[in-house]
Amino acid sequence: MVTGVLAQREPIVDVEPEVVKRWHSVVRVLFRFGFVVLGIGMAGVWLLHALLRTFGVPQETVSEVAKWTALHPFTDWVGTQIFDVRIDYTVTGSGDTAAKWVAVFTLLLVAVPVTAAWSVIDRRRPNYVRLYEWFRLLLRISLVSALLLYGMIKVLPSQMSFNLERLVEPFGHMSPMAVLWAQSSLSEPYEMALGAAEVAAALLLILPVTAGLGSVLAVIVALQVLLMNLTFDVPVKLFALQLFLYVAVLAAPDIVRIVRALLGQAVEARPQVPLLSTPRGGRILLTAQVLMGVWLLGATTVEAYDGWHTYGNARPKSPLYGIWNVTVYSIGSEEVPALVDFRESRPNGGIPNATDRFRRIIFDIPQGITMQLLDDSLVSFPARIDTDQHAITLSKDTTHQWKLATFSYVQPQPDRLILEGSLGGRPVRMQLDQVDLAQYPAVSRGFQWVQATPYFR
Template sequence: MGTQVLARPSVESAGEHRDESGWHPAVRVLFRFTFVTVGIGMAGAWLLHALLRTLGLPQQAVAEIGKWLALHPLTDWVGIRLFDVRVDYTVTGSGDTAAKWISVVTLILVAIPVTAVWSVLDRRRTAYDRLYAWFRLLVRFTLVSALMLYGMIKLMPTQMSFNLERLVEPFGHMSPMAVLWAQSSLSEPYEMALGAAEVTAAVLLILPLTAGLGSVLAVIVALQVVLMNLTFDVPVKLFALQLLLYATLLAAPELARLVRALLGRAVEPSRRAALLGSPRGHRLMLGAQVLLGSWLLVATAVEAYDGWHTYGNARPKSPLYGIWNVTEYTVDGQPVPALVDFDAPGTGLPNPTERFRRIIFDIPQGMTAQRLDDSLVSFPARVDTGKQTVTLSKDTSHQLTLASFTYARPQDDQLVLDGKLGGRSVRMRLDQVDLAQFPVVSRGFHWVQATPYYQ
């Protein structure tokens, strides 16, 4: 018999007969546990958090809600009693904090008795077809919101934005994550392609008709993200594994049908229970999915566009943008030689007697200095083009000043900084580095190459 593939899923209404006797008792227990942990505890918590962000709730309020979604204070108790760790919910930009991992352990510990009680109270039920359909819907839109967010900030290059300091930082000084970020940021088309794949998967997941194809693409995308996070030590391993789990749960039936088709076997249309028990309810749910998907698409696009122009590749540049070599450095009129003292204790703060090798102006609100040992130190900075001053501070509000300089530009590629640093007079002469000397940004793309350009 020839292969017959029908991609369109069939949704059964409440009036249609379904044999609900096929669920094995172990499968029913596993579904209850999965519904509690993956459905409510992970996917539901993430989707609620994502929707609150799109509604413009203050970041502090969103963080507080996230803390309670992590089962605080029960997670605190688990952290202290089982791991001897005091849980800190401070938002650090890492998704792999102790609080995140311990909250997952807490969720599993809570889900075990909940599943047991549910199994006893609902022991007469033989299947959960409709609840399974709602579970898939929840997981599907959690995946939509996550892929939209991460896809948009790559499609509008923001997640891996280009930083000047990477051009002079020694490769060996970079962390594996910094290497990944740097190489991705050097090719906007590559980063945008990664984002386009994530956004495409998210868009396909919005509609039930294309959700199967979207889930398969989401598995491929999530596998790539997990691989990168695990091999480059990116601190989003936990959430990346959750995304892969969501995508796999959604794609498993479609992948099974695809394998059967590739083996030359007939593939019947997929059949799933309706979310609501009437044709009108089905149409309402379809409309609600389109509206929610559209809202997430627009909200994440606006957020990504704002981020792209704030801290992404379209962000403003410093008025003194560039990499500047320090050719002369004097303290109280005495020249400071370019000598490296590797035994000198590093404080992270500018020292008037510690001669800088380079000064890097990239973003308007910051400055990075490269020491003679090639290490980098960054400061909040404010460049006033009217007064021609540069102020370095300890804080972004510029309440605690570290140094203040006036600057002059005798020529476009020359800069003189003259002012106070650590209570002493410091003067620096700087020459701008021609960025074209770095092949990583000037080499470009070539269809025809006589020999490999590897240097």
């Protein structure tokens, strides 16, 4: 019986809106407010942005559309007059910027008079049964888009990609989000399983016949994502809350039916109002849903595949890939001792100079290198490695117009590098010895079916 409830394979009774009893006036007002906020202001806006990206609209255009759908310039006024915050719509990678939070507050403010006007104009309507079904369809498609996007970048691991520097960075130096990313990236099967659950929920949500099962699975997925974002301080809390609201609205009727079935109560066929008045219209709408789902699946797969090979776990590796200990460091002919003074600050804001003594240099991606100082802090910079000329250029910017250091290198042995060049205008020479990655249990331990004792160190 539970399976029948989830999959909705039992007979569905079509009911015309006029037959359904009159909704309570409070329910009608709450629905109007929810439709404006969740439907149009959140789910509709997300779906618009997602479709623009899948159709290849330039990011600058998408950002400009996002600015106006955030109710600019009213949001700017709310930010300055109510919160004393200057709204900046610059894309930073964070979903919890002040601009986004203020935009949601502005949306709630705007929804109040819109709901009031709608309630006055449409006060005689007994219910919104058919519009409610369209509302659910909008939430479903928006969820399909979001779950496919976040799911595919886990199935093709690129959201939490493995970085070599995490092996030498002290645990206490990492932020909670970095800890979450590091532990997830250490196990590709785990990350892929998380993504597979999101993709499965999205695919089930595409068709009405499986949407009930998909919405219940999406509740579990969305709750897990929300908990991780809240407990590990991931700056996507606002959007995670929105997704959870979508799935809560979608799954609530089916969860109630599941609970009733588990309690041994009779579960009747669920009345369903047709979205369109004719069978042909219903078939066209169903076909459109399938085509939309296929399009979103294809677009997100391509995007995730590109990300997987660009910055994910399938990305190219540096030609000097590895962790290298700095065993000899000299400025001119004078060797710099391995000393560190934690009381001294670095006035240059992280830019290395010749007097800095490095503990390690990490070559991970071809476009950059990471240096670990003697206090275990990490600094990363754009880099260019010319294997033909055996040269390394360290810069402030990715175009390498502002060079920080240039080195020539030789590799007398596979596990040894000699770097000579200029850093901060002074001659520097370094000897690097490669670290055997097998010494790190995080990557070498592997999986064991049989263990005499817990391996916990």
